[in-house]
Amino acid sequence: MSSEKQTNPEIRMETLGLTVTYNKTVQGVKGVSMPMYNNKVTAFIGPSGCGKTTFLRSLNRMHDLLPEAEVEGKALLDGEDIYDPRIDPVVIRRKIGMVFQKPTPFPTRSIYDNVAAGLQLVGIKKKDVLDGVVERALRDAALWDEVKDRLRSPGGSLSGGQQQRLSIARALAVEPEVILMDEPTSSLDPMSTTKIEELIQELKKQVTIVIVTHNMQQAQRVSDYTAFFYVGELVEFSPTSVLFNNPTEERTKEYLQGAFS
Amino acid sequence: MNLQLRYARDRVMLIGIVGLTLLVVVPLFLIIGYVIVNGIGGLNWNFFTQELGSPSRAMLGRPTGLVAAIVGTIIIDLIALAFALPFGIASGIMMSEYPEHPFTPVSRIMVSTLNGMPAVLMGLMAYALVVKNTGGFSALAGSVALAFVMTPIIARSTESVLRITPWSLREVGLSLGLPRWKVTLSLVLPAARPGIVTGVLIAFARAAGEAAPLMLTSFGNNFLTFNVRSPMDTLPQRLYSLAISPYKEWHAMGWGGAIILLLFVMITFFVGRVVVDRMEKRALGLQAMDKPKKN
Ligand SMILES: Nc1ncnc2c1ncn2[C@@H]1O[C@H](COP(=O)(O)OP(=O)(O)O)[C@@H](O)[C@H]1O
Ligand SMILES: [Mg+2]
Numbered sequence: 001m002s003s004e005k006q007t008n009p010e011i012r013m014e015t016l017g018l019t020v021t022y023n024k025t026v027q028g029v030k031g032v033s034m035p036m037y038n039n040k041v042t043a044f045i046g047p048s049g050c051g052k053t054t055f056l057r058s059l060n061r062m063h064d065l066l067p068e069a070e071v072e073g074k075a076l077l078d079g080e081d082i083y084d085p086r087i088d089p090v091v092i093r094r095k096i097g098m099v100f101q102k103p104t105p106f107p108t109r110s111i112y113d114n115v116a117a118g119l120q121l122v123g124i125k126k127k128d129v130l131d132g133v134v135e136r137a138l139r140d141a142a143l144w145d146e147v148k149d150r151l152r153s154p155g156g157s158l159s160g161g162q163q164q165r166l167s168i169a170r171a172l173a174v175e176p177e178v179i180l181m182d183e184p185t186s187s188l189d190p191m192s193t194t195k196i197e198e199l200i201q202e203l204k205k206q207v208t209i210v211i212v213t214h215n216m217q218q219a220q221r222v223s224d225y226t227a228f229f230y231v232g233e234l235v236e237f238s239p240t241s242v243l244f245n246n247p248t249e250e251r252t253k254e255y256l257q258g259a260f261s
Numbered sequence: 262m263n264l265q266l267r268y269a270r271d272r273v274m275l276i277g278i279v280g281l282t283l284l285v286v287v288p289l290f291l292i293i294g295y296v297i298v299n300g301i302g303g304l305n306w307n308f309f310t311q312e313l314g315s316p317s318r319a320m321l322g323r324p325t326g327l328v329a330a331i332v333g334t335i336i337i338d339l340i341a342l343a344f345a346l347p348f349g350i351a352s353g354i355m356m357s358e359y360p361e362h363p364f365t366p367v368s369r370i371m372v373s374t375l376n377g378m379p380a381v382l383m384g385l386m387a388y389a390l391v392v393k394n395t396g397g398f399s400a401l402a403g404s405v406a407l408a409f410v411m412t413p414i415i416a417r418s419t420e421s422v423l424r425i426t427p428w429s430l431r432e433v434g435l436s437l438g439l440p441r442w443k444v445t446l447s448l449v450l451p452a453a454r455p456g457i458v459t460g461v462l463i464a465f466a467r468a469a470g471e472a473a474p475l476m477l478t479s480f481g482n483n484f485l486t487f488n489v490r491s492p493m494d495t496l497p498q499r500l501y502s503l504a505i506s507p508y509k510e511w512h513a514m515g516w517g518g519a520i521i522l523l524l525f526v527m528i529t530f531f532v533g534r535v536v537v538d539r540m541e542k543r544a545l546g547l548q549a550m551d552k553p554k555k556n
Contacts, residue, residue: 060436062432062436064435067361090438090439091438093437094438097437097438098436104427104429104430106430106433108451108452121434122438122439154543170437171436171437174437174438
């Protein structure tokens with residue numbers, strides 16, 4: 001990374017004074033403004049309960065599903081506010097995919113139909129099209145070789161690590177521009193974790209990735225930029241190596257020392 | 262010492278539970294046994310193939326049977342199910358998935374009202390709505406009355422089953438860029454299917470045993486008919502009228518009819534159980550786990 005030329009990367013997403021309030025009282029995140037760069041991995045770190053998930057979910061309008069959550073401020077995708085009333089959240093979510101903390105295969109669907117779900121359910125039925133998408137998504141998620149002979153078995157028959165890669169493949173199949181991942185390896189064993197970290201390095205060639213992690217080493221291993229959150233506020237946002245080796249904020253230093261000692 | 266005390270308490274509890282269970286189960290078996298003992302003698306080929314006709318048929322030993330009531334029950338109950346299913350499932354979905362929708366409180370009130378309403382009133386409602394307006398008793402009116410019985414049960418059970426399907430299903434669906442209704446219909450509903458089917462079966466069986474709503478609607482018919490616009494016989498209503506008739510031959514037929522009604526409900530549950538088990542197995546991916554691949 002240090003050998004790269006210091007050209008300014010292109011901004012893919014950007015928030016401006018983004019605030020999420022739960023039940024009109026609890027502020028999950030407070031006035032966060034930060035960029036997420038194109039084809040880079042941005043990590044969110046911070047102690048639990050500091051608003052990482054809340055912030056991540058505001059980036060693809062996931063809070064629409066929760067009547068108790070209210071979002072203020074802007075979140076731009078390619079310069080366009082995704083909270084603009086004229087914008088259809090369905091279109092936004094198609095461009096901004098999500099991978100959840102726990103693997104979430106559709107239990108009644110086969111591996112194939114899990115990956116194809118996003119396309120099948122909007123009416124794409126052509127077998128050759130779906131076959132191509134499924135294979136590519138599974139290859140991109142580094143799962144193809146393990147499942148190519150059992151595409152018809154239920155998604156629930158895979159191991160936890162495989163299920164999480166299946167979830168990634170499913171998100172990739174609809175060709176999003178950005179993928180949001182909320183602690184995607186927190187329920188996985190070290191082997192599966194390594195696989196997914198390697199996968200992220202491959203994927204960032206095609207998509208912009210935002211990843212929440214409570215694991216500092218993981219943030220250092222996978223991310224280009226890191227944002228440190230503390231009780232709902234964005235304390236510091238820097239290139240990952242800068243944030244970990246030479247943080248500007250006192251609170252970041254304290255947190256890193258506490259976390260590493 | 263202490264351990265022995267615990268064992269003793271354990272045993273007392275167990276005996277209590279078994280005793281109470283027996284208290285519930287024994288009367289049930291007594292009733293079933295009583296019905297079978299009294300009714301089995303009346304069951305013969307004619308019973309299933311002949312119309313009831315006038316009382317003289319039974320008294321003179323001429324062929325008579327309950328085919329009209331058996332066929333009628335199947336027709337009326339299935340049509341009732343067809344009426345109740347869309348409304349019941351739709352209100353269940355509204356109550357569970359769209360709590361903030363303005364129509365939801367309306368649907369909730371209707372469901373609770375119907376749920377608490379005695380079945381006779383369902384009959385009266387169908388009488389006022391259908392019989393009055395179409396100019397006579399009919400199988401269709403009976404189906405409407407039974408649909409009133411089924412709908413709130415289906416709605417309630419659908420709502421509670423949907424509520425226990427994992428929340429993540431909805432989030433994943435939305436995150437794939439699917440519209441909300443698509444997520445509900447294509448992802449949430451299929452995941453809840455075994456539970457929904459169970460609820461529907463309970464509603465069906467419950468309605469199948471109701472006589473009161475049918476008295477003022479499908480009314481009854483001593484002869485076989487397939488015309489849903491005419492009065493039609495059903496087992497529960499026929500059992501009632503056989504039982505209060507002054508003819509002991511008809512009383513005997515009533516017991517036979519009771520066995521058929523019992524069988525009807527039991528077969529419903531049995532078939533339902535098998536179907537639901539299959540669905541659940543599929544949902545859990547057990548088929549694949551039963552026979553794991555070598556690699
Ligand atoms: N649905 C919700 N309703 C009310 N409060 C919530 C909800 N979700 C999260 N919160 C609160 O918002 C704050 C941030 O939570 P979260 O974003 O989950 O933190 P993190 O992901 O960093 O652990 C916490 O105080 C949490 O209790
Ligand atoms: Mg979190």
